Amino acid sequence: MSAPVSVKDYENSAREKLPKSVWDYYSSGANNEQTLSDNCNAFSRYRLRPHVLNDVSKVNLGSSVLGTPIDFPVCIASTAMNKMAHPTGEIAVVKAAESMKIGYMQSTWATTSVEDITAAAPGAIRWLQLYIYKNREVTKQLVQRAERLGYQGIFLTVDTPILGKRYKDVKNNFSLPSHLSLENFKALDLKELHTVDGENGSGLAQMVAALIDPSLQWSDIAWLKTITSMPIVLKGIITGEMAKRAVKENVAGILVSNHGARQLDGVPATIDALREIVQAVDGKCEVYLDGGVRNGTDVIKAIAFGAKAVFIGRPVLWGLAHNGQEGVRHVLKMLREEFKTALQLMGCTSIEEL
Amino acid sequence: MSAPVSVKDYENSAREKLPKSVWDYYSSGANNEQTLSDNCNAFSRYRLRPHVLNDVSKVNLGSSVLGTPIDFPVCIASTAMNKMAHPTGEIAVVKAAESMKIGYMQSTWATTSVEDITAAAPGAIRWLQLYIYKNREVTKQLVQRAERLGYQGIFLTVDTPILGKRYKDVKNNFSLPSHLSLENFKALDLKELHTVDGENGSGLAQMVAALIDPSLQWSDIAWLKTITSMPIVLKGIITGEMAKRAVKENVAGILVSNHGARQLDGVPATIDALREIVQAVDGKCEVYLDGGVRNGTDVIKAIAFGAKAVFIGRPVLWGLAHNGQEGVRHVLKMLREEFKTALQLMGCTSIEEL
Amino acid sequence: MSAPVSVKDYENSAREKLPKSVWDYYSSGANNEQTLSDNCNAFSRYRLRPHVLNDVSKVNLGSSVLGTPIDFPVCIASTAMNKMAHPTGEIAVVKAAESMKIGYMQSTWATTSVEDITAAAPGAIRWLQLYIYKNREVTKQLVQRAERLGYQGIFLTVDTPILGKRYKDVKNNFSLPSHLSLENFKALDLKELHTVDGENGSGLAQMVAALIDPSLQWSDIAWLKTITSMPIVLKGIITGEMAKRAVKENVAGILVSNHGARQLDGVPATIDALREIVQAVDGKCEVYLDGGVRNGTDVIKAIAFGAKAVFIGRPVLWGLAHNGQEGVRHVLKMLREEFKTALQLMGCTSIEEL
Amino acid sequence: MSAPVSVKDYENSAREKLPKSVWDYYSSGANNEQTLSDNCNAFSRYRLRPHVLNDVSKVNLGSSVLGTPIDFPVCIASTAMNKMAHPTGEIAVVKAAESMKIGYMQSTWATTSVEDITAAAPGAIRWLQLYIYKNREVTKQLVQRAERLGYQGIFLTVDTPILGKRYKDVKNNFSLPSHLSLENFKALDLKELHTVDGENGSGLAQMVAALIDPSLQWSDIAWLKTITSMPIVLKGIITGEMAKRAVKENVAGILVSNHGARQLDGVPATIDALREIVQAVDGKCEVYLDGGVRNGTDVIKAIAFGAKAVFIGRPVLWGLAHNGQEGVRHVLKMLREEFKTALQLMGCTSIEEL
Ligand SMILES: Cc1cc2nc3c(=O)[nH]c(=O)nc-3n(C[C@H](O)[C@H](O)[C@H](O)COP(=O)(O)O)c2cc1C
Ligand SMILES: Cc1cc2nc3c(=O)[nH]c(=O)nc-3n(C[C@H](O)[C@H](O)[C@H](O)COP(=O)(O)O)c2cc1C
């Protein structure tokens, strides 16, 4: 294969390099994968209307998330268990993020601990994606460790009271390979984990059922605020109603997301939902988007509809699978360059002009 | 083939296991099969709008049909001649239904008699799908036998004055294999049957033409009420006008159905028709849906649009063909689990909240 | 191949049996063939809304064209040069039409003369499709011969001042095989024909350019009325504006047609155009449709939108290619049966109830 | 391969004949090539509504561009580096244009100089497509050379402050083969060119970045007018807003274009944009279209929506690749003939009647 020049190329490379069950876990979506393809295809329903004959010799690609400046408006979404893609796992990803001066959202289920992440890339903008556990003490410890390590925000995932139905994981009896572990919990005693057999259907779904709190509700945001002073972003809002509800809780931001179409198949594509959410929020908190972002014009569309930044999940995994940190970095560089090109061709010199 | 984990997997298994003419009979639809694919595809035209951060730790999946509680809102639609799929035929199906605590609608053209069904699964919720015969005496006997055996309702099929044009059956000269028989009529002398040669085109279409009364009309519902006190559901309503007309006859329910797209090609997909029918009925009787239901989110959509339950036809046949009662039971279990997952991900704890 | 049970089967058979250049000529459309596929696909944009529980034990399929009763509302559209499909050519077709009691529209460019047609099927309902020649004397003779032979109407083709661009015919240097001739003109001296070399591009297009009058205009209808008292139908109207204009000329009927998508690619599908035309005509003349009719539900849709009858072109050629008169007859019988089935399933006992 | 009879045939021939990297450069579009396919497909969203029974025996295909009559409304769009398609390159193209009496727009990046073009086809209608260089002196010299040679207009490309992202060129490290050169600049000393290495990604993109002025703005049109008295057309307008803005600068014309979908993927198809632009311009300058024109009915649609002429890019390259001048000429002849046919079948005798 020749050197990859697009996210698509990295995806093709990853498909070849990864063991089937890992590829399936990373690439698949819930049920019929209707929303999975829609997340990508929906971008093509919108048309760009460029301005011509503007001086675009100097452009500023910067944006900010939760008050922290980023070099261009593409950050890294939390994806679980990165060491399955490449032995360097999350370390490679966070270092790539650090070098590109964009933000890194670490998964609760990383195969690297918050401590090791921080040690590897102390200058990186780090946020913690959070699943709230039945065991609130475990949750609290994790959040507070992150805060002490300089994490700058919590992305609370709200679309996962239980795991979505992913046929391929069920078929593969998918669970984390035995030589890896969810490092954030290594020190903790999670007795619920012992109920997971991992031999019958999706081990991951069983783990979620055993550990994650399906009774999570709006009032828990207040509780979360009692244990941390980091700003809270809700990850997984996909309608205007829910966005309005979130604003009432004084959250710092909303990440318009359907979890990469891995939870409830049939929900709207994120770019389709974005506008109603931006309207509903009416400037009362920041809005971001993830899901299906694959090139620079996708970024343009999300920003033009009111997102402050977009997050990418799978493209990072494809870069990582291809050749570790270098691959992730190249994916980010390509997106940066494509975004810059598209911005200039739109006749804009900064994201405010979009 | 690995163990099936979705209805689609069962369909693929059945395609391999069944003799071609049986597969064709079970799977095909009328004419160009436009409505056949539309029945399934139409579900993807609707988007789910989940509520997040609701406590979904405890959910109640139950619904009811004609006043009888069911464990979750998926019941079994009448399909003719199940012994072609598996030697255990209808017995396997009704037992699966019994064990899952959902309703079983037996076809007039079952290859097992109402008596044998009842003996095998006395605790099952049983309804009789009815074709009204030219020979009204035959009709009356069948209905009254069912009522005596504890059947709890009649699903009167209204979309089949004659059989739809199914090219594959014509090509295969399809008729019931000679070692099987329509057990409900074994004792009765149906002289019309002798006019069927079964060598020229669809033997089934000829049987329908010989036996079924094409002069059936609205006034016959009154007649039906004179011979049974079971509640009557009209099966095969696909427009709001007809639903309004049905309400005038004081029927107990309407099953929005296009007979699995096997009668008149070009009619609406059932999920497309459901809303106008629910509106037309305006709560005056129960409304159900069948046609194209293949996973948990399909069920969610139908229930959200006002159906009390959905019925499945082919998925049951695929499970039966794969491995008898166990297959049917697994199909039902999968749909139960998928429905539960989808309900929770919608942020709902019961079907009333949809 | 097993015995054909649908028009599609006949099409597949014809594709195999016919020489490539003949298949290409018969099957192809103009330019990109956008309208060709649209003619068929457009039918699936409309949904049937059946009435149930009507007595459909007795149905009357009959309609009429120009006052002449036909047994069911499907007639035969003019297609040129039928002997390329089968040696029996037009004779087989007209005999099939006669036996089915529906109308036969003979092409000006038949490979059988009006005299021979009439001799073979004196009881057939015959109409003459007319191209008006630059040589008006030739035109007049043909019309008057037909009238004397008992032809009952003229279908004046108005969409062919020149021939449409059909790439395949150009590529094949298509022209009539030398052992066949346009029998209606055998006796006449058409000196323009000598300008056609038939070696360079579509010989047919050259013939049209040489013979057909591209200056034909509305006022010529008055001239046509001076030479015949047969009723005149305009074949090739595809917009409401033109239909209104036609009504002003007191034509007896309008055949909504785009010449089987062989003239101007990009015009509307006929079923899409039908409704605006029926509305524009407002009952002032009869309206028919041809183009893309392939099964009984297509007929239902056209009749429901106001056509008195539909005409079929290619399906007749496919039947003819398969096995002559028998094939044509079977195509007609299938369409009759499918139409009957669909009518009954619509809950109607005659075309008036549609 | 048999002799080509359509633009599609020429495209297929070119795909076979050209080296892969040249084919890729000529055929590809930006990013996902969404707009590339849309440019062609969009034409099929519009329906033609022919008039029948008009005398079309005599038709006038002529139009004019910037006051110069053309024989039919199809001209040649600027495409860079034609000698890669065929050794005769631009000379073949301009001679074909001359012989067909339509206009030729020469690319700034031609592999033949304006002098050689003029010498080869002194009778041709010639316009110069202009990229404005950072080095304004170079720009000025080129414009003034063209004007002295009898060029009749400037098509100022406004959609290329930088080059679009074309994955295939990046992958191929595409740049001009070493035996060819951009002849218009041979005499000039373009020191910026030395910064281009052509070994890493798209050499063309690097050349554009080095040479073309990304600070080009509306006020530069005034500057352009100070150095030439040729009329100025803006090439690359795709929205009504920009068209209105252009009118303010008193340009002579607007070429609705998205650069053959090679610059910003996701912009509207040109035929979709045309109408809003014609409306915005409101007759204050001429409007033309390029992008996706592949047959006579495409031309009809653009003219009917208000364009005075259309331009073709790739079809010319396909003809050139097939067999030089003869191929280009045949492509033009086919389009002329197809346009004539379509015009007659529309019932029109000139473009004014469309
Ligand atoms: C393999 C994989 C694992 C993921 N793991 C998590 C996770 O642990 N927590 C979470 O909130 N989201 C998780 N997500 C969702 C991502 O954060 C993000 O919403 C999604 O990937 C964005 O869509 P994209 O992959 O199309 O860019 C995961 C996604 C993937 C593909
Ligand atoms: C093989 C087969 C046989 C059927 N037999 C009957 C029948 O005897 N009576 C009846 O009312 N409906 C019959 N139906 C229709 C079903 O009751 C039901 O409406 C339909 O199968 C639902 O669509 P689905 O198969 O997409 O779930 C049959 C359907 C199939 C597929």
Ligand SMILES: Cc1cc2nc3c(=O)[nH]c(=O)nc-3n(C[C@H](O)[C@H](O)[C@H](O)COP(=O)(O)O)c2cc1C
């Ligand atoms: C092979 C062929 C030849 C035709 N020849 C004529 C003809 O000579 N005169 C005419 O008016 N229409 C002619 N037509 C058009 C038909 O009369 C009719 O409009 C068309 O075939 C209907 O569409 P269908 O083929 O989809 O049924 C021809 C069509 C075909 C396919």
Ligand SMILES: Cc1cc2nc3c(=O)[nH]c(=O)nc-3n(C[C@H](O)[C@H](O)[C@H](O)COP(=O)(O)O)c2cc1C
């Ligand atoms: C290979 C190629 C080279 C081109 N080079 C130029 C160029 O040098 N300058 C320019 O303004 N447009 C250029 N264009 C754009 C064309 O002028 C024109 O806008 C486009 O090709 C029209 O679309 P079409 O190819 O679908 O007909 C180029 C297009 C192609 C395909």
